[in-house]
Amino acid sequence: MYSLTAYIEGIGLLGPGFTDWPSSQAVLVGQQPYQPHKTVLPSPASLPSAERRRSGAIVKLTLATGLEAVSGAGLDAASLPSVFSSSSSDGENCHAICEMLASDDRQISPTRFHNSVHNAAAGYWSIATGAMTASSVLGAFDASFGAGLLEAVTQVVADHTRIVFLACDTAYPEPLYSTRPVPDALGIALVLAPQHSAQARARITVSLTDASADRFDDTALESLRIAIPAARGMPLLRGIALRQDKRVVLDYLDSARLAVAVALC
Amino acid sequence: MTSPLLAQSALKPLLLSHFTTTSCIGRGLEQTLAALREGRTGLAPCAFDTVNLATFVGEVTGVDAVQLPAHLTDFDCRNNRLAFLGLMQDGFAGAVRAAIEKYGAQRIGVFLGTSTSGILQTELAYRRRDKVSGALPADFIYGATHNTFSVADFTRHYFGLTGPAVVVSSACSSSAKVFSSARRMMATGLIDAAVVGGVDTLCLTTLYGFSSLGLTSEQACRPFDAQRNGLSIGEAAAFALLERPPEQLDADAVLLLGIGESSDAYHMSSPHPEGLGARLAMQGALKMAGLQSTDIDYINLHGTATPTNDAAECKAVQHVFGPRTPCSSTKGATGHTLGAAGGVEAVICALVLQHGLLPAGVNTRQLDPALDLDYLLDNREQPAAHVISNSFGFGGTNCSLIFGRAN
Numbered sequence: 001m002y003s004l005t006a007y008i009e010g011i012g013l014l015g016p017g018f019t020d021w022p023s024s025q026a027v028l029v030g031q032q033p034y035q036p037h038k039t040v041l042p043s044p045a046s047l048p049s050a051e052r053r054r055s056g057a058i059v060k061l062t063l064a065t066g067l068e069a070v071s072g073a074g075l076d077a078a079s080l081p082s083v084f085s086s087s088s089s090d091g092e093n094c095h096a097i098c099e100m101l102a103s104d105d106r107q108i109s110p111t112r113f114h115n116s117v118h119n120a121a122a123g124y125w126s127i128a129t130g131a132m133t134a135s136s137v138l139g140a141f142d143a144s145f146g147a148g149l150l151e152a153v154t155q156v157v158a159d160h161t162r163i164v165f166l167a168c169d170t171a172y173p174e175p176l177y178s179t180r181p182v183p184d185a186l187g188i189a190l191v192l193a194p195q196h197s198a199q200a201r202a203r204i205t206v207s208l209t210d211a212s213a214d215r216f217d218d219t220a221l222e223s224l225r226i227a228i229p230a231a232r233g234m235p236l237l238r239g240i241a242l243r244q245d246k247r248v249v250l251d252y253l254d255s256a257r258l259a260v261a262v263a264l265c
Numbered sequence: 266m267t268s269p270l271l272a273q274s275a276l277k278p279l280l281l282s283h284f285t286t287t288s289c290i291g292r293g294l295e296q297t298l299a300a301l302r303e304g305r306t307g308l309a310p311c312a313f314d315t316v317n318l319a320t321f322v323g324e325v326t327g328v329d330a331v332q333l334p335a336h337l338t339d340f341d342c343r344n345n346r347l348a349f350l351g352l353m354q355d356g357f358a359g360a361v362r363a364a365i366e367k368y369g370a371q372r373i374g375v376f377l378g379t380s381t382s383g384i385l386q387t388e389l390a391y392r393r394r395d396k397v398s399g400a401l402p403a404d405f406i407y408g409a410t411h412n413t414f415s416v417a418d419f420t421r422h423y424f425g426l427t428g429p430a431v432v433v434s435s436a437c438s439s440s441a442k443v444f445s446s447a448r449r450m451m452a453t454g455l456i457d458a459a460v461v462g463g464v465d466t467l468c469l470t471t472l473y474g475f476s477s478l479g480l481t482s483e484q485a486c487r488p489f490d491a492q493r494n495g496l497s498i499g500e501a502a503a504f505a506l507l508e509r510p511p512e513q514l515d516a517d518a519v520l521l522l523g524i525g526e527s528s529d530a531y532h533m534s535s536p537h538p539e540g541l542g543a544r545l546a547m548q549g550a551l552k553m554a555g556l557q558s559t560d561i562d563y564i565n566l567h568g569t570a571t572p573t574n575d576a577a578e579c580k581a582v583q584h585v586f587g588p589r590t591p592c593s594s595t596k597g598a599t600g601h602t603l604g605a606a607g608g609v610e611a612v613i614c615a616l617v618l619q620h621g622l623l624p625a626g627v628n629t630r631q632l633d634p635a636l637d638l639d640y641l642l643d644n645r646e647q648p649a650a651h652v653i654s655n656s657f658g659f660g661g662t663n664c665s666l667i668f669g670r671a672n
Contacts (some may be wrong), residue, residue: 003453011289051533078530088413094387102391112658113474114534117380118413118434119276123660126530134526134549135662136446137435139413147431150455151446158449175400176387179407207456208371208429255427256372 003207005155006192007200007265009162010073012065013237015186016205016224020068025241028234039185046128048089054111055124056090057170057185062121063128065187066166070129073191075201077129080164080191082122083155085138085148087117091172091182105162121168129176137182144169145188145233146252152192153206162193167230172197185251188237200265202240212252275552278520279448280510281668283360288501288599289323293354295648298433298616301624304599304644308485308497308628313467314385318476319483323600324467325350333419340419342383342410348419348464351502360506361424361460367413368457375430377417377446378439379462380604380658382432383410385468412565416464428456434604436658437567439493439514440503441607441666447507449591462504463608471498471603478534486601488568488594488626489575489640491633496569499600503608505615510671518671519615522651523556525549529661536574536657540581543567543655546663547585550653554667558586559666562649563623567657568594569601577638579654593641597628607656607664614652616669621648 011021017036018024026032041060044052050116062084063075070077088094093115100108119137126135138225140147145167152165168187172180193200214235216222225231232251239248239262250258285293289307290300300307308321309476331346352358364373390405409415417432429450433442440463447459475481475498482495510520526549529542536543551558564586567578575594582592602609617623623645632640651669 004453004455054340055534057266094384097470097474098384098387098391101388101473102394106469106473108470108473110474110478110534113470113477116470116474117436117659118568119436119658119660119662120533122435122528122662123533126528126661127532130530132528132545134445135435136442137433137662138446139432139434140430141408141412141414141418143414143430147429149429150429151449154446154449154453154455158452172571175398178405179401179405180412235442251429253427255421 003205004157005205006153006156006194008190008198008202008204009193009197009199010069010191012068012189014061014065016184022254028238028241034218036220039119041185042213044128047124051124051127054115056093056115058090058121058168059124061168061170061185061187062125062166065168065189066125066164069189069191070164075191078131080131080162080223081133081155082125082135083148083152083163084122084135085144085167086169087139087141087144089120090115091170091176095176142229143253144229146250146258149206149258156192156194160194162191165190165192167233169228169230183227186230188230188233196265202265203263205261207259209249211249211257211259213257214249272416276448276523278510278522279451279507281505281519281521281615282508283357284505284612284615285355285357285504286501286609287325287351287354287495288290288602288609289325290598292438298620300598302621304625304627304643306485308600316469316472318472320481321485321497323497325500327491330671337408337422339406340415343466344379344383344464345419347466347500347502347553348416351464352603356530356625357504360361364458364506372429372457373426374428374450374456375417375421375426376433376449376461377420377444378433378443378604378607379416379465380434380436380439381465381471382413382415382470384453384470385466386410388469390465390488395521401466420460435662436660436670437603437606438656438658438662438664439604440672441606441656441664442526444521444666445526447531448524459507460504463605464498464502465602465604467498471655482570485628486570486597487628488570489633489636490629491631493575495571496571497600499602500607501602501609501611503605514671516672517619519618520669520671522669523550523554523667524616525553525665527663531661534659535574536577538577540577542577542661542663543581543622544584544659546665550665550667556651556667560651561586561653563617563651563652564590564592564607565614566592566594567655568596571593579638582638588634588637590638591623591639591645593624593626597626609660610654614654618668618670621646623647623649
């Protein structure tokens with residue numbers, strides 16, 4: 001079985017009941033109760049004012065989690081290639097466009113249109129950080145976290161480069177919510193490196209598996225894992241927070257899951 | 266650690282063992298090549314759906330009549346119908362089945378690009394909302410149609426592929442970048458072959474969206490023309506099967522030799538005015554291919570015919586290649602097929618290599634004197650050993666691909 005190894009140097013997390021990675025670990029390992037509250041998205045101070053005004057939820061989420069991971073690793077975001085993965089682009093923006101296109105006035109605004117692309121967050125990220133590096137912008141419905149992680153570790157191994165991986169999803173409003181019930185925003189960001197270094201926190205070895213994905217015993221955490229595509233990566237974060245060598249299985253496609261061997265550094 | 270801007274390692278060439286494209290200039294390779302030889306455009310005044318815009322589009326005829334296999338009707342939408350139509354051309358589906366026999370269904374990845382996927386399905390559903398509750402109609406299936414992943418999910422289910430699968434959606438670079446994702450995954454040994462390509466179809470979001478930005482022309486687009494004033498949106502499907510090359514190759518075999526990727530970090534909907542990101546992408550592709558700029562015989566430009574794209578791309582090309590490398594944009598023929606453009610133009614590059622035909626940029630009448638390049642206004646019959654294709658997109662995403670003949 002082919003496996004891919006990378007070192008996690010930085011972690012970012014923002015979601016319902018999670019405000020950052022350091023304060024989330026006690027909840028993930030069960031030392032503190034999980035108390036969901038609506039995700040609070042910070043204003044993206046790193047963007048120029050014009051872009052800041054135009055940025056939607058997915059941009060704010062991406063910048064907050066990505067910058068947490070990169071600063072945690074002590075790196076400059078401009079130096080890192082990136083992998084972005086999400087089930088879809090900004091749901092509120094998509095709803096507003098579809099509503100206008102079904103009306104008599106179809107003149108959607110330029111900002112609405114350029115925010116509608118799946119790579120809007122990647123574009124704003126490069127503007128905010130000055131990163132002229134390659135970025136892969138992916139979508140795989142509920143497999144988005146797994147597809148993004150696989151792409152990221154593949155890039156680390158094939159190109160022997162550090163990378164920032166960002167999996168972010170935001171809420172869909174009605175009437176789309178009834179067809180795609182993503183209730184809130186959640187983002188996970190990881191800085192991955194090809195070699196061990198002083199800032200490495202864990203080594204992960206990723207391979208495809210037929211095994212079933214890990215679930216949370218806590219029902220609220222488990223419903224979160226299922227409800228937001230990016231949250232399918234939460235068992236990996238729990239594995240790291242447990243601070244012991246552990247094998248976790250993450251959701252991916254109907255035909256395969258990802259086995260991730262987590263080893264502390 | 267290598268420089269982050271040029272972190273890509275040298276590429277072991279990959280074989281495009283089969284490829285096909287379907288756009289407004291034709292279904293499959295034969296019709297596409299004939300259209301290029303004749304200098305024919307597929308652009309026509311927009312009569313799509315209820316769109317009321319003075320613009321030209323490259324609509325593929327017969328998409329509405331395509332029927333998906335009965336067990337895959339959940340995926341039914343314009344984008345997957347065009348995907349299916351594209352897969353049926355040039356024996357491509359048979360080639361994928363043969364690859365499954367050879368490698369196994371779990372050893373073949375699916376990497377497809379799209380910008381808007383099946384969003385048309387949602388646009389249409391919003392016209393049929395329940396008047397009281399506002400709910401979308403019960404027959405609307407978001408995940409299998411509108412969602413970004415839909416076309417890759419449809420394709421893997423159609424073939425029964427069980428390996429890695431993903432959609433790349435970085436606007437108009439999407440189906441160029443799929444080659445990069447596939448290349449890396451093949452390099453790690455996780456897969457032995459990859460179905461790559463792109464599919465994008467006409468929808469109101471892009472037609473009205475590009476119009477709101479003032480980027481669509483009221484005429485058929487004229488890349489690099491002094492009078493160019495915007496793009497024409499098209500739709501297309503393009504597919505290639507990537508495999509590791511065998512020891513013995515036909516002289517005509519087409520190889521993927523280099524990929525360069527970059528970001529502008531400049532603006533969401535305007536390219537860097539000096540073409541800085543575009544320059545990095547082309548330089549990255551040359552470096553990975555181990556080629557000099559003088560080795561390139563033809564450049565398939567991004568060439569959207571917007572004033573800013575063509576000016577910025579010209580500066581970038583001049584910086585990397587100087588003004589003498591033959592080049593053209595084929596978007597005057599196909600229209601800008603957005604997330605499918607990289608795939609379509611990769612296939613056109615393969616035809617250029619196999620047939621020694623450097624295609625003229627159709628619709629362009631008088632070259633912009635400010636754009637000093639060897640831009641082809643007439644077809645040139647000339648052998649080409651190495652060609653490069655540029656694909657750039659919203660959000661400042663850039664990708665250049667280099668292809669070469671085996672001999």
